[in-house]
Amino acid sequence: MTKGILCLVLAIFLLTSCSWAPFQSKGEFWGNEGYMLRDDERDRIENASEIARLREELEKERRAQEEADRKIREETERRAQEEIALRAQKETERKAQEASKLQQKEQVKEDTCPDVAYYPILIADFNSGKKPNNLGEDFGCWDKDPNDYTQTATESFIADIQNGNKKGFFIEIHYDVNSPNPAFNGFWTRLNNLDASCYKTLSFRVKGNERMGFTKVFKIELKNSKRETGIFYVNNVSNEWQEIIIPLKDIRIKELSGLREFVIVFEDSLATEKEGTICIDDIYLR
Numbered sequence: 001m002t003k004g005i006l007c008l009v010l011a012i013f014l015l016t017s018c019s020w021a022p023f024q025s026k027g028e029f030w031g032n033e034g035y036m037l038r039d040d041e042r043d044r045i046e047n048a049s050e051i052a053r054l055r056e057e058l059e060k061e062r063r064a065q066e067e068a069d070r071k072i073r074e075e076t077e078r079r080a081q082e083e084i085a086l087r088a089q090k091e092t093e094r095k096a097q098e099a100s101k102l103q104q105k106e107q108v109k110e111d112t113c114p115d116v117a118y119y120p121i122l123i124a125d126f127n128s129g130k131k132p133n134n135l136g137e138d139f140g141c142w143d144k145d146p147n148d149y150t151q152t153a154t155e156s157f158i159a160d161i162q163n164g165n166k167k168g169f170f171i172e173i174h175y176d177v178n179s180p181n182p183a184f185n186g187f188w189t190r191l192n193n194l195d196a197s198c199y200k201t202l203s204f205r206v207k208g209n210e211r212m213g214f215t216k217v218f219k220i221e222l223k224n225s226k227r228e229t230g231i232f233y234v235n236n237v238s239n240e241w242q243e244i245i246i247p248l249k250d251i252r253i254k255e256l257s258g259l260r261e262f263v264i265v266f267e268d269s270l271a272t273e274k275e276g277t278i279c280i281d282d283i284y285l286r
């Protein structure tokens with residue numbers, strides 16, 4: 001009996017140790033697939049899923065960043081467009097205001113200027129072949145630096161022959177701005193504090209001397225007694241006479257009463273020919 005009990009206890013012990021031993025061994029467990037995993041296998045799977053999770057997170061962050069960048073770009077673009085539109089609007093408003101002011105000024109001019117003011121004023125036709133101009137004022141040529149003989153300007157009277165008939169004179173201005181030094185020079189005539197506030201245009205006739213060569217571009221200036229200077233660039237001078245009519249508003253001088261001087265300027269930086277001859281006649285205010 002005792003032997004039988006001992007045998008039974010031994011059998012139970014062996015059975016118990018055989019059945020449970022694997023589950024008691026440290027670090028082993030059942031995987032999802034239902035088989036048992038070793039430590040290294042488990043670690044590998046855990047690492048792989050951790051990597052996958054991290055990758056997914058990184059991908060999410062990347063997408064979020066991309067989306068944020070896209071929004072910033074769109075916002076920047078939108079603001080730039082807004083800015084452009086705003087600037088265009090302001091420019092339109094400014095132009096409209098300027099036009100309105102000019103219109104008001106013109107209206108004041110219409111209202112206050114007597115009709116007699118619209119008769120042209122002849123500044124110079126040079127037909128006498130000598131000084132002064134038709135306002136009784138002096139004229140001549142000028143140099144930036146009279147001591148620099150590499151840059152000069154001189155004027156001379158030329159008989160104006162039209163269809164075989166002598167029609168007085170015009171003047172030729174021989175200019176030379178071909179110099180190693182900065183060079184500009186030209187022609188001036190005084191205007192005897194002329195009040196041009198009721199006038200609309202300054203005009204004169206011009207042509208280039210084909211034989212001597214000439215610049216197609218030069219500057220004109222109007223100066224007043226307040227020491228303001230308005231400027232205008234004359235372009236497309238040719239070897240044929242043409243009348244240049246400049247709206248006084250385009251000369252951009254604030255005060256048109258008290259005009260002191262009309263000036264022609266040849267500039268080394270702009271002259272299409274640095275040495276040549278330009279003919280001028282019939283300077284008018286109309």
Ligand SMILES: [Ca+2]
Nearest residue numbers: 125169170281
């Ligand atoms: Ca003339």
Ligand SMILES: [Ca+2]
Nearest residue numbers: 150176178179
């Ligand atoms: Ca020269």
